[in-house]
Amino acid sequence: MGYNWKTKTFIEERKFVVLLFLISSILGLALTGHAEEAAMDGKETYKKHCAPCHGFEGKGDGPVAKAVFPKPRDLTSGSYKIRSTPSGSLPTDEDILHTLKNGMPGTSMIPWDILGDDVLKSLVETVKGFAPFFKDEKPDHPVKIADKTSSSPETIALGKKVYMDNGCWKCHGQEGRGDGPSSDRLKDDSGKPITPYDFTKGDNLKGGNTDVDIFLRFTTGMTGTPMPSYEDTIDAAKRWALVHYVRTLMRPAQK
Amino acid sequence: MRNLGCKKVAACLIVLAITMCLALPVFAKDSGNIEDTPKFTNIYEGLPDKYRDMYEKHTGLSVGAGPWGTYFPVPKLHMYWSPEKHYEPSNKIDHTIFIEKNRTELCVKCHEGINVGTVRDWQNSAHFNPNKTQFTAMRTKQIEADLGRKIEQVTCFDCHVNAEKKIIRMPSANVCGQCHGQQVQELMQERDHGRPNHIQGWESNVVPPWYGEAGRRGQIIGMVGCDMCHAATEKCDGCHTRHTFSATEARKPEACMSCHMGPDHPDAETYRESKHGMIYEMEKEHFDFTKPLSQVQIGKDYRTPTCQLCHMYQGSGRFSHNFVAKGIWRMGTVPPKQIDFQSSLKDYPYGIKIIPPKIDLKSPDNIEKRAKWIELCSKCHGPRFAEIYLETLDDYMIQAFKMTDEAQLIIDNLFRDNMIYPSVPDRDIYPMGDHAADVFGKELLGEGVYNAFKLTGGKIPVVGPILGVYGLFYQGINNPSEIENTYAKMWFFYKNQGYKGTAHAQQDYSWWWGQAPMLHSLGSIRSEDQRLRRIAADEAKYKLRSVIVLSTLAILIIAVVILWIRRRKD
Numbered sequence: 153m154g155y156n157w158k159t160k161t162f163i164e165e166r167k168f169v170v171l172l173f174l175i176s177s178i179l180g181l182a183l184t185g186h187a188e189e190a191a192m193d194g195k196e197t198y199k200k201h202c203a204p205c206h207g208f209e210g211k212g213d214g215p216v217a218k219a220v221f222p223k224p225r226d227l228t229s230g231s232y233k234i235r236s237t238p239s240g241s242l243p244t245d246e247d248i249l250h251t252l253k254n255g256m257p258g259t260s261m262i263p264w265d266i267l268g269d270d271v272l273k274s275l276v277e278t279v280k281g282f283a284p285f286f287k288d289e290k291p292d293h294p295v296k297i298a299d300k301t302s303s304s305p306e307t308i309a310l311g312k313k314v315y316m317d318n319g320c321w322k323c324h325g326q327e328g329r330g331d332g333p334s335s336d337r338l339k340d341d342s343g344k345p346i347t348p349y350d351f352t353k354g355d356n357l358k359g360g361n362t363d364v365d366i367f368l369r370f371t372t373g374m375t376g377t378p379m380p381s382y383e384d385t386i387d388a389a390k391r392w393a394l395v396h397y398v399r400t401l402m403r404p405a406q407k
Numbered sequence: 408m409r410n411l412g413c414k415k416v417a418a419c420l421i422v423l424a425i426t427m428c429l430a431l432p433v434f435a436k437d438s439g440n441i442e443d444t445p446k447f448t449n450i451y452e453g454l455p456d457k458y459r460d461m462y463e464k465h466t467g468l469s470v471g472a473g474p475w476g477t478y479f480p481v482p483k484l485h486m487y488w489s490p491e492k493h494y495e496p497s498n499k500i501d502h503t504i505f506i507e508k509n510r511t512e513l514c515v516k517c518h519e520g521i522n523v524g525t526v527r528d529w530q531n532s533a534h535f536n537p538n539k540t541q542f543t544a545m546r547t548k549q550i551e552a553d554l555g556r557k558i559e560q561v562t563c564f565d566c567h568v569n570a571e572k573k574i575i576r577m578p579s580a581n582v583c584g585q586c587h588g589q590q591v592q593e594l595m596q597e598r599d600h601g602r603p604n605h606i607q608g609w610e611s612n613v614v615p616p617w618y619g620e621a622g623r624r625g626q627i628i629g630m631v632g633c634d635m636c637h638a639a640t641e642k643c644d645g646c647h648t649r650h651t652f653s654a655t656e657a658r659k660p661e662a663c664m665s666c667h668m669g670p671d672h673p674d675a676e677t678y679r680e681s682k683h684g685m686i687y688e689m690e691k692e693h694f695d696f697t698k699p700l701s702q703v704q705i706g707k708d709y710r711t712p713t714c715q716l717c718h719m720y721q722g723s724g725r726f727s728h729n730f731v732a733k734g735i736w737r738m739g740t741v742p743p744k745q746i747d748f749q750s751s752l753k754d755y756p757y758g759i760k761i762i763p764p765k766i767d768l769k770s771p772d773n774i775e776k777r778a779k780w781i782e783l784c785s786k787c788h789g790p791r792f793a794e795i796y797l798e799t800l801d802d803y804m805i806q807a808f809k810m811t812d813e814a815q816l817i818i819d820n821l822f823r824d825n826m827i828y829p830s831v832p833d834r835d836i837y838p839m840g841d842h843a844a845d846v847f848g849k850e851l852l853g854e855g856v857y858n859a860f861k862l863t864g865g866k867i868p869v870v871g872p873i874l875g876v877y878g879l880f881y882q883g884i885n886n887p888s889e890i891e892n893t894y895a896k897m898w899f900f901y902k903n904q905g906y907k908g909t910a911h912a913q914q915d916y917s918w919w920w921g922q923a924p925m926l927h928s929l930g931s932i933r934s935e936d937q938r939l940r941r942i943a944a945d946e947a948k949y950k951l952r953s954v955i956v957l958s959t960l961a962i963l964i965i966a967v968v969i970l971w972i973r974r975r976k977d
Binding site for chain 2: 200201204214215216219220221222255257258259260261262263266267
């Protein structure tokens with residue numbers, strides 16, 4: 153009924169245009185689908201993949217949280233362990249993205265690269281949205297990464313001295329086994345028990361395993377945990393020496 | 408001469424070549440002497456649809472397994488005990504994305520923060536490294552040939568993902584059987600010998616009417632102790648525990664002991680405290696459990712038998728995952744044909760098809776089983792000793808059953824004389840007795856038992872093997888009574904304890920936990936019989952006296968009244 157002679161003429165006269173329209177529509181639909189998938193709302197992604205641990209309101213109290221140790225982060229606190237910014241500062245978007253992408257080895261926080269860059273970026277905003285601090289404050293600039301010294305018997309020996317003099321051993325143990333005298337009494341800012349890293353378990357560090365990653369942890373500290381920032385108390389050369397010493401404690405992670 | 412020599416050599420070579428050609432078919436025939444292993448498909452394959460509906464057809468947590476499945480809310484743990492029918496993926500976390508993107512390595516990363524033991528076990532297993540040892544590499548090669556693909560690693564997805572539905576699954580023997588088909592098929596052969604066995608363990612758990620009755624009375628959770636062992640039907644990890652699934656571990660007696668213990672089948676206790684068990688305890692560090700049983704050199708690798716060595720032995724050096732193939736007395740509950748029973752045991756199994764028929768000790772099948780035992784025991788003992796020992800076990804069981812016959816006759820007669828107190832009309836029905844006829848039907852119950860249930864709604868006495876064991880699982884109001892409880896313990900607990908004590912050569916169990924309490928129970932039953940009969944006789948006397956007194960009184964009153972009427976007329 154709808155296909156009368158007028159319509160027929162219209163189509164026949166504009167065959168090329170109609171064909172082009174149809175192809176572009178199909179392509180458009182396909183691309184829109186992809187784009188929709190890629191730009192899946194951060195909130196929806198969060199609800200589906202993050203809330204089981206971090207909770208629907210970001211409080212770290214999702215239905216799976218009770219089974220997990222270390223416990224999932226309370227995202228409403230705004231305190232982030234893995235940052236490039238100084239102690240007391242909020243993390244940059246790149247810091248959050250880094251954690252989302254790489255996960256936190258040794259914990260149930262897996263690398264979420266599986267979601268794709270676009271989704272992860274939208275997720276950064278959702279995650280920040282749980283902590284009001286991000287509305288009022290801006291993160292400081294990332295700390296300066298001083299020139300790296302080379303690893304040598306001398307720098308390793310210096311690193312060991314730094315390790316002992318600054319009380320790293322009190323938590324991480326004399327041989328880096330995470331068995332120092334304070335190790336079984338540590339707690340995080342929310343009062344939950346927390347354990348220091350056992351370096352002998354290998355290169356499975358939560359914030360990444362590169363020398364720069366380790367240097368950053370000494371420099372920025374791990375907010376919310378008993379691991380303080382040593383930016384003001386240990387100079388950069390000694391922090392690099394500490395990196396070299398800690399490396400000697402680590403063995404490749406058991407596979 | 409040289410020419411002649413060359414000719415001879417040439418002739419020899421031709422003859423040799425012809426001989427080899429003729430021999431080839433012989434070699435080919437030899438390779439055909441290897442036993443065929445049919446391809447594994449499903450542990451429920453070949454069973455009637457009705458059966459599969461009850462145990463395999465997925466119902467999640469909406470309908471339970473077995474004939475009473477609608478009478479109780481399915482305990483959530485049944486997802487793990489009987490995954491084919493009940494498992495539901497967690498709704499707390501959606502795993503689809505990992506399945507769709509085939510990222511099984513992320514399972515390990517996440518679960519390291521949850522189930523660190525699970526991950527570590529898997530990393531230590533042959534699944535993590537299928538070429539871990541020369542032996543596993545050989546087995547892997549064989550599995551690869553069967554599957555037609557290379558196996559680098561058995562990952563989380565291989566067992567835990569239903570690739571078709573893209574959902575998480577809980578692996579069952581069906582999943583294990585995809586690679587370990589021969590072992591699962593051997594286990595499936597247990598069905599040929601009837602219950603009790605492992606492959607029908609879940610059936611044995613949920614079919615008995617007391618399971619349904621517990622459900623109807625809101626006490627199903629109390630059956631969790633039964634569920635955990637009876638889940639052996641679909642679960643290989645009862646012996647090969649998660650997530651190492653080690654054959655080495657499963658060859659150790661301890662693998663059996665968490666289930667095979669307790670008052671009804673004290674296998675662990677009787678083995679552990681026997682001389683066999685003691686030698687094992689003292690020398691187990693010298694046992695080589697890495698060797699497959701078929702390669703174990705008795706006396707060198709094992710100085711004493713293990714559960715597996717005896718019960719997996721099929722004769723002629725063969726071993727199989729069929730643990731019940733040599734079982735003659737089985738669990739010790741089925742009466743033998745060789746006794747001229749005086750009690751209702753003579754009519755066992757009363758036409759009921761869901762319990763095993765009487766054991767014929769002289770059947771060709773059982774004679775063959777006995778020969779296999781003697782062959783096995785003779786590896787360390789004299790054959791005559793082995794034969795005499797096994798005859799002694801028969802004699803022990805025969806006399807134990809005769810004692811139960813006497814006890815059962817006493818109770819039969821009490822019911823016949825209506826002297827059991829409280830009597831059948833004044834007590835609760837037999838568990839699910841009001842539905843048993845409809846649920847099982849004439850075909851399974853036999854006409855007599857079917858009609859009895861149908862007509863009485865379950866108000867019938869049931870004593871002795873096997874359905875009379877209900878008192879150990881259910882206590883209705885006044886049902887069973889004290890004497891029936893004593894008898895149930897006698898034939899189910901004490902007889903079995905004595906049986907296992909004798910079979911496993913644990914003398915203390917044989918007497919103090921077997922024969923002695925059986926005698927004690929029989930004595931109690933005799934006393935209780937006397938007490939009930941005395942009460943009944945006293946009651947009868949009391950009734951007679953009452954009748955006499957009342958009749959005399961009535962006569963006197965009538966006489967007085969007649970006299971009074973006459974006087975008045977006068």
